[in-house]
Amino acid sequence: MTKMWKVAVAGSNGRMGSEAVKAVENATDMELVATISSAAELKKLVETGAEVLIDLTVPAATEQNVRFAVENGIHAVVGTTGWDEHKLHNLRTLLTQHPEVGVLIAPNFAIGAILATEFAAKAAQYFESVEVIEMHHPQKVDAPSGTAAHTAQKIADARAAAGVAPSPDATETDEGGSRGADIDGVKVHAVRLRGLTASQEILLGDEGQQLVIRHDSFDRKSFMPGVLLGVREVAAHPGLTHGLDGYLNLR
Ligand SMILES: NC(=O)C1=CN([C@@H]2O[C@H](COP(=O)(O)OP(=O)(O)OC[C@H]3O[C@@H](n4cnc5c(N)ncnc54)[C@H](OP(=O)(O)O)[C@@H]3O)[C@@H](O)[C@H]2O)C=CC1
Numbered sequence: 001m002t003k004m005w006k007v008a009v010a011g012s013n014g015r016m017g018s019e020a021v022k023a024v025e026n027a028t029d030m031e032l033v034a035t036i037s038s039a040a041e042l043k044k045l046v047e048t049g050a051e052v053l054i055d056l057t058v059p060a061a062t063e064q065n066v067r068f069a070v071e072n073g074i075h076a077v078v079g080t081t082g083w084d085e086h087k088l089h090n091l092r093t094l095l096t097q098h099p100e101v102g103v104l105i106a107p108n109f110a111i112g113a114i115l116a117t118e119f120a121a122k123a124a125q126y127f128e129s130v131e132v133i134e135m136h137h138p139q140k141v142d143a144p145s146g147t148a149a150h151t152a153q154k155i156a157d158a159r160a161a162a163g164v165a166p167s168p169d170a171t172e173t174d175e176g177g178s179r180g181a182d183i184d185g186v187k188v189h190a191v192r193l194r195g196l197t198a199s200q201e202i203l204l205g206d207e208g209q210q211l212v213i214r215h216d217s218f219d220r221k222s223f224m225p226g227v228l229l230g231v232r233e234v235a236a237h238p239g240l241t242h243g244l245d246g247y248l249n250l251r
């Protein structure tokens, strides 16, 4: 018999959360047992016997939501941004006290975006220069995007492992921050533009050539197969998984 997952969605009135509610309702192996739109409603997770929390809220709320889920033995699939190294470290520590619980922190659920990050990390050691441009709708509250931060970090790690020198840059003055954010030596630029949903370009440059790796999400439906995969896999992956690639066989 197919397992029926009891799923709750936090941030259910938001752009992503409302799409996730529809996706869960349409999944034949999932039952939507709760929708959560504020911290006061977290208790619904326990009252309804939710097995998996999907968190698509705001950076200021996600850590508290995930902590509540973990402390109550509920797995969490998290798309919300704001998970810096410090928060990830605290979550890993919490999970050691709840070793049966799985948490997926997925900077991006779209397969194309995951592959773009993977390809960029692979390519990064072969090019002298690399920079990341993320482009989003103007309602986005955080910058740079979680995807860009994750991508830049993977690129930085790959370059460090291969012993590649920093990207050349002769800039002496940058009063307005025009050169972008610096993530472990990788520059990240954020564009906010009406009409966009979520796009990212990784520019790789070398003497006489350029490689551009680009991904566009035109619709939030692009994220939903990844969200549902996360729900189906999270219990089988106790502890913290950072990136949906942790559930995919990309090697
Ligand atoms: N991983 C991925 O693939 C993707 C991740 N994202 C990320 O997901 C997050 C949500 O994005 P988006 O849907 O566009 O944002 P929205 O602002 O549209 O939605 C966020 C929702 O969360 C609600 N909320 C705030 N606090 C709480 C809380 N404590 N408990 C439950 N709900 C709460 C907000 O309610 P209210 O307005 O009443 O405060 C709002 O309805 C962002 O961090 C975004 O970057 C987005 C797209 C893809």
Ligand SMILES: O=C(O)C1=N[C@H](C(=O)O)C[C@H](O)C1
Binding pocket: 081, 107, 108, 136, 140, 141, 144, 145, 146, 147, 148, 197, 198, 199
């Ligand atoms: O806020 C968004 O819209 C998105 N947020 C995520 C991020 O910050 O990377 C994922 C995607 O880029 C859309």
